[in-house]
Amino acid sequence: MSKSNKLQEVRVFAPASVANVSCGFDVMGFALSGPGDEIVARRTDESGLRISKITGENGLLPTSVKKNTAGVAAQKLISNIGFEGGIELEIHKKMPLGSGLGSSAASSVGAVVAVNRLLGSPCEREKLLVFAAEGEKVACGTAHLDNVAPSLLGGFVFIRSQQPPDVTELECSKPLFATVVHPHIEINTEDTRKILRREIPMHKAVQQWGNVGGLVAGLLKGDYGLISRSLQDVIVEPIRSVLIPGFREVKQAAMDAGALGSGISGSGPSIFALSSSERTSQEAGKAMGEAFKAIGLENEIYQSRINEQGPKILQER
Numbered sequence: 493m494s495k496s497n498k499l500q501e502v503r504v505f506a507p508a509s510v511a512n513v514s515c516g517f518d519v520m521g522f523a524l525s526g527p528g529d530e531i532v533a534r535r536t537d538e539s540g541l542r543i544s545k546i547t548g549e550n551g552l553l554p555t556s557v558k559k560n561t562a563g564v565a566a567q568k569l570i571s572n573i574g575f576e577g578g579i580e581l582e583i584h585k586k587m588p589l590g591s592g593l594g595s596s597a598a599s600s601v602g603a604v605v606a607v608n609r610l611l612g613s614p615c616e617r618e619k620l621l622v623f624a625a626e627g628e629k630v631a632c633g634t635a636h637l638d639n640v641a642p643s644l645l646g647g648f649v650f651i652r653s654q655q656p657p658d659v660t661e662l663e664c665s666k667p668l669f670a671t672v673v674h675p676h677i678e679i680n681t682e683d684t685r686k687i688l689r690r691e692i693p694m695h696k697a698v699q700q701w702g703n704v705g706g707l708v709a710g711l712l713k714g715d716y717g718l719i720s721r722s723l724q725d726v727i728v729e730p731i732r733s734v735l736i737p738g739f740r741e742v743k744q745a746a747m748d749a750g751a752l753g754s755g756i757s758g759s760g761p762s763i764f765a766l767s768s769s770e771r772t773s774q775e776a777g778k779a780m781g782e783a784f785k786a787i788g789l790e791n792e793i794y795q796s797r798i799n800e801q802g803p804k805i806l807q808e809r
């Protein structure tokens with residue numbers, strides 16, 4: 493792209509994601525078609541990076557580049573490629589904070605994709621993973637990839653290693669539909685990590701390894717039965733689920749509606765379900781939402797096919 497026709501502004505949609513996927517604590521995740529965040533990156537005459545606008549978060553997010561997940565991620569990219577011009581970001585939050593849907597990851601991903609495209613795409617998408625992960629440190633203290641990777645790459649991902657990043661995309665040979673129900677409560681990720689056990693009985697670890705392997709194999713083979721049997725978390729879910737009112741009833745509602753499996757989305761409080769058809773996914777969502785309402789919790793229901801694309805460029809000029 494010549495200097496005369498270089499882009500001046502790019503708007504990107506970055507999707508929400510479900511991390512852990514029951515048995516895959518910190519090593520698995522998948523992308524949703526919605527909700528998600530929209531990030532605008534725009535060239536400016538003033539050098540450096542700044543955040544000019546944040547909408548949809550009720551004043552809870554900082555505009556300081558060093559304290560904002562999108563700002564940190566974008567700055568890491570800019571510094572890496574040596575860009576010395578000016579860029580401003582607009583962050584439009586279109587998903588709930590503290591929901592277990594990878595809100596901070598979506599902002600980080602949207603920022604690096606938008607800035608990278610604005611500057612002529614100097615980095616391949618896989619390389620952007622490192623920069624986006626830096627934004628997660630602001631949110632939870634560690635550069636976890638189980639939300640960032642699916643949001644950036646799309647589809648299901650398996651994370652063999654966090655440092656250095658070693659991520660594999662898992663293409664399911666049969667359709668899968670996701671339902672996520674978000675109750676109107678908030679759970680802090682750091683708090684949910686503090687209650688986890690530091691030691692795990694060997695028999696529990698072996699059972700969990702078997703489920704992770706079974707889920708990966710089930711996805712690759714398109715084996716719904718194996719996927720369903722493997723969506724079992726015997727280590728983290730029994731501890732974290734006590735923080736989510738009505739968890740057992742909501743999960744059972746999903747299973748009674750025909751879902752393949754159900755569990756905590758990320759660290760919660762959202763609960764996800766996977767289904768083999770769109771109709772079952774919709775029925776599961778309705779049943780899960782009603783189960784939450786039965787205990788007095790209003791909620792949002794998100795239902796979609798697994799998002800294989802990841803981020804989408806909405807506009808550029």
